[in-house]
Amino acid sequence: MTLGLHLPGDSVIHRLPVGWKIGCLLLASTGLFLVSDPAWLALALAGVAILVIVARIPPSVMARQMAPALVILAILVAVQAIFASGREALELGLRFGALLPLACLVTFTSRVSDMIEFIERITAPLARIGFDPAAVALALTLAIRFIPVLFQLMTEIRDAQRARGLERSPLAFFAPLLIRTLKMAHEVSEAIEARGDPAPPDGPAGRSRANRK
Amino acid sequence: MVVKHVVHIALFAAIVAALGLMPPIPLPVIPVPITAQSMGAMLAGSILGARRGGLALVVFIALVMIGMPILSGGRGGFGVFMGPTAGFILSWAVAAFMIGHLTERSWSRLTLARLIAFNVLGGIVVVYGIGIAWLSLVSGVPIDKALYGSAVFIPGDIVKCVLASMIAMTVKRSYPVIRR
Amino acid sequence: MIELRDVSHAFDGRMILHDVHLRLDQRRIGVVGANGSGKSTFARLLNGLLVPTQGRVLVDGLDTRTDGKAVRRAVGFVFQNPDSQIVFPIVSEDLAFGLKPLRLPRAELDARIDAALRRYGMERYRDHPCHHLSGGEKQLLALSSVLIMEPRHVILDEPTTLLDLRNRNRVVEALGDLPQRIIVVSHDLDLFRDFDRVIVFDGGRIVADDDPAPALAHYVSLMS
Numbered sequence: 001m002t003l004g005l006h007l008p009g010d011s012v013i014h015r016l017p018v019g020w021k022i023g024c025l026l027l028a029s030t031g032l033f034l035v036s037d038p039a040w041l042a043l044a045l046a047g048v049a050i051l052v053i054v055a056r057i058p059p060s061v062m063a064r065q066m067a068p069a070l071v072i073l074a075i076l077v078a079v080q081a082i083f084a085s086g087r088e089a090l091e092l093g094l095r096f097g098a099l100l101p102l103a104c105l106v107t108f109t110s111r112v113s114d115m116i117e118f119i120e121r122i123t124a125p126l127a128r129i130g131f132d133p134a135a136v137a138l139a140l141t142l143a144i145r146f147i148p149v150l151f152q153l154m155t156e157i158r159d160a161q162r163a164r165g166l167e168r169s170p171l172a173f174f175a176p177l178l179i180r181t182l183k184m185a186h187e188v189s190e191a192i193e194a195r196g197d198p199a200p201p202d203g204p205a206g207r208s209r210a211n212r213k
Numbered sequence: 214m215v216v217k218h219v220v221h222i223a224l225f226a227a228i229v230a231a232l233g234l235m236p237p238i239p240l241p242v243i244p245v246p247i248t249a250q251s252m253g254a255m256l257a258g259s260i261l262g263a264r265r266g267g268l269a270l271v272v273f274i275a276l277v278m279i280g281m282p283i284l285s286g287g288r289g290g291f292g293v294f295m296g297p298t299a300g301f302i303l304s305w306a307v308a309a310f311m312i313g314h315l316t317e318r319s320w321s322r323l324t325l326a327r328l329i330a331f332n333v334l335g336g337i338v339v340v341y342g343i344g345i346a347w348l349s350l351v352s353g354v355p356i357d358k359a360l361y362g363s364a365v366f367i368p369g370d371i372v373k374c375v376l377a378s379m380i381a382m383t384v385k386r387s388y389p390v391i392r393r
Numbered sequence: 394m395i396e397l398r399d400v401s402h403a404f405d406g407r408m409i410l411h412d413v414h415l416r417l418d419q420r421r422i423g424v425v426g427a428n429g430s431g432k433s434t435f436a437r438l439l440n441g442l443l444v445p446t447q448g449r450v451l452v453d454g455l456d457t458r459t460d461g462k463a464v465r466r467a468v469g470f471v472f473q474n475p476d477s478q479i480v481f482p483i484v485s486e487d488l489a490f491g492l493k494p495l496r497l498p499r500a501e502l503d504a505r506i507d508a509a510l511r512r513y514g515m516e517r518y519r520d521h522p523c524h525h526l527s528g529g530e531k532q533l534l535a536l537s538s539v540l541i542m543e544p545r546h547v548i549l550d551e552p553t554t555l556l557d558l559r560n561r562n563r564v565v566e567a568l569g570d571l572p573q574r575i576i577v578v579s580h581d582l583d584l585f586r587d588f589d590r591v592i593v594f595d596g597g598r599i600v601a602d603d604d605p606a607p608a609l610a611h612y613v614s615l616m617s
Contacts, residue, residue: 022291069298080353083358084353096297104292107280107292139222140279145482148231150228151231171383185221188478191470194469194470195539196466
């Protein structure tokens with residue numbers, strides 16, 4: 001399976017249930033903001049480094065994913081060092097230096113489908129207030145399914161506009177993209193309803209309105 | 214929830230994601246090509262309305278969170294939200310909801326000028342407000358310095374507001390979604 | 394058997410289908426007509442995607458107006474564009490989608506998915522992203538996702554229109570082997586040569602309803 005940033009593996013961290021990993025990440029991020037002693041922050045950073053080694057995440061992969069955030073972080077650290085104090089700059093650098101790879105670690109060691117299942121599970125109690133966890137899971141999986149379909153559609157439209165010399169006109173790109181997406185949405189919802197409607201039907205009136213092409 | 218609404222939400226989330234995968238498109242006026250991804254919130258709000266538009270961006274954010282590399286530049290995962298600029302991404306959902314709400318309220322007498330105003334309000338005021346407040350809060354950098362640092366992106370974003378509004382007006386004419 | 398009793402359908406105040414009265418009890422039925430002739434609306438009436446503005450549609454005695462859910466379980470529907478019909482990212486997930494409400498045990502679910510994949514020799518794609526399949530394979534997956542629900546009738550709305558010749562032939566061959574009643578809407582007249590019955594629509598009315606040869610001859614003369 002090639003979806004997402006997941007790196008397959010069988011480390012302890014890979015095998016940990018997704019819910020535990022997300023829980024630990026939330027605890028760790030809260031903890032890192034409560035602590036301000038650079039010594040403790042440095043210790044946390046070392047701990048995260050050990051976890052990354054345990055999960056056998058290649059440093060190059062980690063670096064590539066974190067690079068854009070690290071650039072911004074470096075600027076912010078510089079701003080703090082100039083306008084505040086060296087200690088505050090150090091705190092900031094260590095705090096995010098630990099937090100960013102930890103968060104990436106959760107992402108690299110968890111499968112997208114397990115995450116969606118987790119979301120469906122934790123939102124289940126909300127069913128009582130009219131919230132539909134099945135609809136949430138459907139929306140997430142549908143979106144993943146349609147990212148490559150829409151990417152292909154975008155490429156087609158861009159090529160067509162280029163052939164007509166309209167490559168600098170965003171309107172000529174977005175208007176057909178959005179109209180074709182809305183038509184596709186009509187077809188997709190018809191197909192979902194035909195395949196055994198997971199949500200309650202919206203009544204004959206709603207359905208004949210949906211007939212519009 | 215109506216199946217079609219779930220599909221609208223999912224497909225718009227997928228559009229925002231796919232825009233992050235496209236190479237930056239050249240825009241008129243602005244010399245450097247910029248990513249169109251941040252137009253996603255404006256388009257979702259002004260085409261789908263408050264609820265569906267806002268939820269489309271919530272789904273997009275959830276996809277980034279669960280590890281899809283769909284932010285422009287191939288970024289994704291929890292790391293994005295632990296970084297100092299997370300507020301800008303998170304604000305897209307609020308922006309889409311607000312643009313959608315304002316658009317719905319004046320749907321029958323919507324003009325291009327009005328829609329541009331809504332998009333500036335949501336796409337710039339809300340996004341920069343939340344983004345800069347977050348940045349300053351988590352990094353300790355004073356608000357005014359964070360604002361100066363971000364200000365270079367504002368002209369490009371104004372162009373995007375105008376474009377998104379023109380696009381949404383065109384779509385409204387041929388395929389209106391709100392109030393149907 | 395599917396039965397239409399004095400069915401008319403209007404949309405936006407415009408009549409799309411006039412007074413259709415039919416019993417569909419042959420095994421393979423073709424439906425042809427020009428664009429806008431009402432044939433797609435006709436197909437959507439048969440599984441309750443649309444409810445007629447007048448008259449009744451009965452599927453094995455179930456009224457599409459009141460028993461929508463049961464009707465949709467009995468009548469599978471394959472659309473023209475498989476990209477709009479495949480709703481899950483991974484092949485096995487898409488096959489499992491319709492079965493979800495049945496809450497089958499894991500082993501039974503896997504067995505059904507494997508059987509569905511074997512039918513068209515697609516076992517190796519089990520855990521592949523759907524997006525990597527060819528057009529014909531996507532249409533066969535869409536068909537498999539419908540057949541896994543074990544419907545008694547299958548309606549196909551222009552199932553070969555978007556396919557190249559080789560893929561079209563694969564899908565046609567797959568259709569020939571189905572034990573279910575199939576009702577195919579298509580412009581691909583060759584498809585209907587050995588069907589049991591062909592219905593011709595024009596301007597929202599049935600203008601011919603016969604064996605394939607005479608019905609198709611009528612359609613061709615109508616179009617020229």
